[in-house]
Amino acid sequence: MLTRPRNGSIRGVSVSKCPGSATSPGLTEKPMLIPEVDFSGIARALGAESAIIRSLSDLAALTDWIDAGAKGTFVADCRITASVRAP
DSSP, rough: EEEOOOOSBBBBBHHHHHHTTTTSSSOOOGGGOOOEEEEEEEHHTOOOOEEEEEEGGGGGHHHHHHHHOSSEEEEEEEOTTTTTTOO
């Protein structure tokens, strides 16, 4: 089984649509900031295979798991970045 939580300390879409963003001045981005969670570490502690995914090259760990027979659970802890904003 493959699971893919979306993990980010700042939600790019939320911030870009926030009334306090550059496109809508007036409110603060602070409510959009949340602590980053180590879903990958939690998954490994529970016996799953896992990797933190920040770029396409990090998906090699998923490919390796699939090539090895995809046994058990793999958690792809996909990190969200504030540098990519929704249009």
